[in-house]
Amino acid sequence: MSADANNEYFSDGLSEELLNVLARMPGLKVTGRTSSFQFKGENKDLRLIGEQLGVAHVLEGSVRQSGVKVRITAQLIDTATGFHLWSETFDRELNDIFAIQDEISASVAAALKVTLFGNTGEKVVGSRGTDRIEAYDLYLRGRYLREHISSDNIQQSIAVLHEAVALDPNYAAAWAQLSLSQARWTGTYTESLQFAQGYAIARRYAERALALDDQLAEAHIALGAGQWAYGFDLVASKATFLRALELEPNNIDALNWYGVQMAMDGQRDFALECLEKAVKLDPLSILSIAGLASALTIAGRFDESMELQRHALDIDPGVARIHGNIAYNYLLQGNLANAMAEYEKEPVNWVRDFGRILVLGRTGEQDAWAAALDEFIREYGKKDAYQIAEIYADAGDLEAAFEWLETALKVRDPGLVWIKTDALLAGLHDDPRWPIFLDKVWNKN
Template sequence: MNKKSIAVLPFVNMSNDINNEYFCDGLTEEIINALAKIKQLSVTSRTSSFYFKNKTVTVEQIREKLNVATFIEGSVRTSKRKMRITVQMIDTLEDFHFWSEVFDRNPEDVFEIQEEISHFIAEKLREHIGHLEIEDKLIERYEVPVPVYREYLKGRYYLMKLDYDSSLKAIEIFKSIIERSPNFVNPYLDINQAYTFMGTMGLLPAFEAFQKAQSFFEKARSLSPNSSRVQLNLAWIECWQNWNLKKAYEHANKALETQPTDEIYLTISNLLTVEGKLGPAQNYIDKALELDPFSSINHHYKGFLYYLQEDYDKAKRYLEKALELNPNLPFPPIYIGNSLLLSGKPIEALSYFNTLSGISIKDLTKLGGKTMCYAVLGETTKCDDGIKELESYLTSDLVEKALIFLILVYALLENEDKVLEYVKEAFNNHLPLVLLLNPSPVLKSFKNNQHYKDIMLRAIPDNVNYKQKKKYKQALLDTNEVTRYSKELKQIMIDYKLYLNPDLSLKDLASYLDLPANYVSQLLNLGFQKNFSEYINTFRINEFKERILLEENKGLTIMAIAYDSGFNSKTVFNTFFKKIEGVTPNAYLKSHR
């Protein structure tokens, strides 16, 4: 267990006023966001923290379920003139309360309250677990009147219920806030999030939902282009809409620099999956699950990666856990059924798809899944009927879902012409499903089809599944190979800034070159006269030297900037910096400012 790990449980509303409930949830969320800015601290995400709302739990349960060394709990009681907030911190390893504090404050001083409590928690945490680099400002003060902010918290309360009616209610609240405070960026981002959620979950037609979200996102982007949430959205847009993975990585890494969250680690895992780099993708989804172990989508994606790697038993376990956490999640059923089908259990798979309940007919999972089973079982008439019904949706809003099932069915039927016909149709219409075909185990037999490979490489030029496979020698790389790969590696480091990931491994680096790890180790030695750590840390030092001189970073400590540059150890940073520069970081800073 990481000693520097913490969860903030939802603050308990000790008043009868529902408005105080909004404030309690908002205060909890703001403290989580504030603590997440501390680079060395692992902070459990909102989803997992709020899993325990209104539940009575023991210290042991928190330790086991969230895998944290400490957690915060508190309560809020309000009257017209006074707000009393009680906060206490509990050590899960020793099972004791090592401090408790009561704050009596004016309810109108909402921003000062959030900042004060966040800093108080951070300072007490540092006293208890060891050194942390704490910024002077942890809470972003919104330039809006307090009544508007309280109304905003009400909107967040409904948004995070994650259902159709609550999402619409949240959108209505956020729109009224925009009318009063048009330069407040958060409501635009939250409306974008609400529509995106409804489109992704099938609660609205995806195209309609994303179209409605677009104008709100563009306004948020104009107001705060560098915010973590804006950069994260841009990463998704560049990947799924523009098919530009290089730019998608750039935006995802910017978001990661600003505030590491499980959503960002999940996004990077997505990008790596699209390229077929399933090993590194596993590393990132594991990090997302570490921060948010009760996130249904994180469990789904972990299961999806096992499915892609044809480890169907493990895939089913994670996919079923995702449905346990959120029975309305539309994605896991198709991969649970497919895991049964592809592991040689077509009768069991057919039974699973037949008994699916709570799945909208517009989802097509039941129809598509059953048709795939009929294809494998050789039930021609039923399969043909399923294909005809799927084809009837090709002129509807469900064209993308229909196409992906038709491609999978025809792949199982080994009908090469039909697979290519529908893949081309998807590609020509720039449908995101093309990116999902890349690592699909159902389509692995098509990897040797030149026409299919050409389409995949046009969509994803760096696709590791379809690039020409290299034959490696037992001997060391020759001079020409060292020169070529050294140049390619340097460009990868510049384009993707892999060194900003503090958990980067030699194996991760090797996946970007499509070389075995031992070859990359040889390459670093022969081409750069460095081992892996020396090579990566050199980039981190250069990044630090650039950042430390920026005006915007003058208020940050040296170590805060070092952590932003990819280092995760003060000792390693100081030692390596002096080795490279010949002076300490402090001396360097004094001589250059």
């Protein structure tokens, strides 16, 4: 870890690039980024780390930066014996950082006795996609900010990624990250742009990334996310996610996006297989855990889903949406007391307010339910149109539910991707308007 906390994004970004390079090497199993980073800065027994991650070796090191000088130390350790198989210190200038990355990857691979050469005899290394170290630095910072999610961080991520593509307009990876940051900002925060405007911008960025490098899995993931969550085009997004997986079969983001899409489309067995693979590759990734838990909830395996999500809370007690997801499982089981208790622990305001209203409706507290719903509509309005439709459907008010579903479609609310398997909308399924509305959402794809 960098000695300067302000440069932590640089250390994390370099580590992720190394992970990506190593993961492309034939015969080498590499645990995903989130699980690998879980132990950063901790002095834990490497044998226990090896058991948790299911790995035989651990690569650890540090990055220390002073001006344009950087010192990178790395060491490869056998988790069974604790023996150091290889270690190295690299003192370089930042304008040589790409060469450092390749040099470390080659040294680690040699220590593991894994070949770096394919049929062409060329090294298996990653492509940074830019020769501008300043642009690369901004890209790393933008990705770091997007992954450490908060309203301020997402806005800063967008800003620094704009700087990156301004320095190098042909930097495909930066355009892809900019698309993902824009989409997250649009779909998560009520103070962001309206769905139509924000997702249109995100799509333009993803298309720019693909035009620059159609072999970049990251760009395909960015495009597929928009095709599905805003375009509601299952055919196009499925093909796009599959292309990302063809390029990088073990890409965690691609496995999660594709697996969750399949779960919401009702293809439960295939979805579970895909998402279980993601968790196996990155067992401490909250994103992977949440994706698999969602699929288990859709399959009616509530206890298993809650067990997984409690594991996510063990990893990060303050993570957003997990208490709300546990509460939702309790709600579907009819355990309203536990559901309310979990909703009260949820740190995301609109999720907590939404859950309280659902519980009030199911406990028959009509006056309190109506007052809370009125306040919810005033506070969140069209940005939570889909959730308002869920509330009305769960309470049996079909007219209001369909009215708000139409509003959700009009504003292109990404919550609509849940519609086919959403248990809260089950009361609408026998209504003749239901299949008509499904056709409108999915464009008959």
